[in-house]
Amino acid sequence: MSPTSAFAGFRFPPEVIVVAVRWYLRFNLSYRDVExxxxxxxxxxxxxxxxxxxxxxxPLLVDAARFCQHSPGDRWHVDETYVKVNGVWRYVYRAVDQAGQVIDVLVSARRDAGAARRFFRRALSALKATPAEVVTDAAAVYPGVLDELIPSAWHRVEQYANNPIEADHSQLKHRLxxxxxxxxxxxxxxxxxGHAFMQNLRRGHYELAVDAPPALRVAAAFTELAQGI
Known part of the structure; x- marks a missing residue:
């Protein structure tokens, strides 16, 4: 193992660490289940x-995979859902494109223009891509934020138009x-x-382990990524 490897200094070998992380992100397991x-x-x-x-x-595996991630589609569905963190409700901003690729996620204590702005800046910076259309609910903060950050995009607010992201939230809730x-x-x-990363990996949104059989693709992808960190 290279001294510059992220695994250097850990008592357990990379293979054990990576499989534990993969199991936890992939399956509905607790830390005790993985133990x-x-x-x-x-x-x-x-x-x-x-x-x-x-x-x-x-985070290291997610960052390493960005170089292999497919460019997102030009229609982004954006919405917030709720999770409890230490007994307090938090907002989770999420976006998916028309192919079901999760574009980004952001956990926020607030649901306001500042949080929406941080979310879009993160997504635009990480993916170096600009959507032609953004679909949101009728929250009042979105028009101003989108005019500021993505003025060229068509902002669509329409009943049922955001069903793709609302349905996708259920995948996250199931995992949590x-x-x-x-x-x-x-x-x-x-x-x-990490859940978004695993979702994208399973849906084929990365150029990783493309020659591996479908049932082994996630495991092979994690092995490839581990070698790069």
Whole structure:
């Protein structure tokens, strides 16, 4: 292992760390579930360590995958949903394109123009792409923010037009259900961002492991990405 590797200094080998992170992001598992599954395979690791691995390596894997991510479509569906973080409701801004690719996510304590502005700036900066059409609900903050940041885009507000993103929220809620609560905004951002990454990977929005059989593509992609961090 290279001394510059993100895995340098960790007691467990990269293969174990990566599989633990992948299981947690891919399946409806708690950290204790992952601990138990690893234990059945002769790897004794505490669930707190699994938590630390997920928090440390998920952002690194997501960043490494950006170079392989497909360009998003030109129609973005944007909406907010709610999650509880340490017992307090937080807003989660999310966007998907017309092909179902999750464009970005942002956990915010507020639902206002400032949060919407941060979300769009993140998305535009990360993907270096500008949509031709943005579909939102009727929230009053969106017209001003979009006129400021994406003046060329057609802002569409229409009943049922945002069904794609509203349906996609249910995937996130389903994943969060087995967890015993999100403790901080930072950890929530990592987990929800990791869920979006896994969703995109499974839907084929990355040029990763393209020669692997479909059932093994996610595992192969994680192996490829681990070699790059």
């Amino acid at each position: 138990e599954l690893l234990g059945e395979r002769g790897v004794e690791v505490d669930h707190v360590t699994v938590y630390r691995w997920v928090q440390r390596f998920t 259900r087995p967890m015993r609560g999100l403790r901080t905004d930072k950890t929530a951002q990592v987990i929800i961002g």
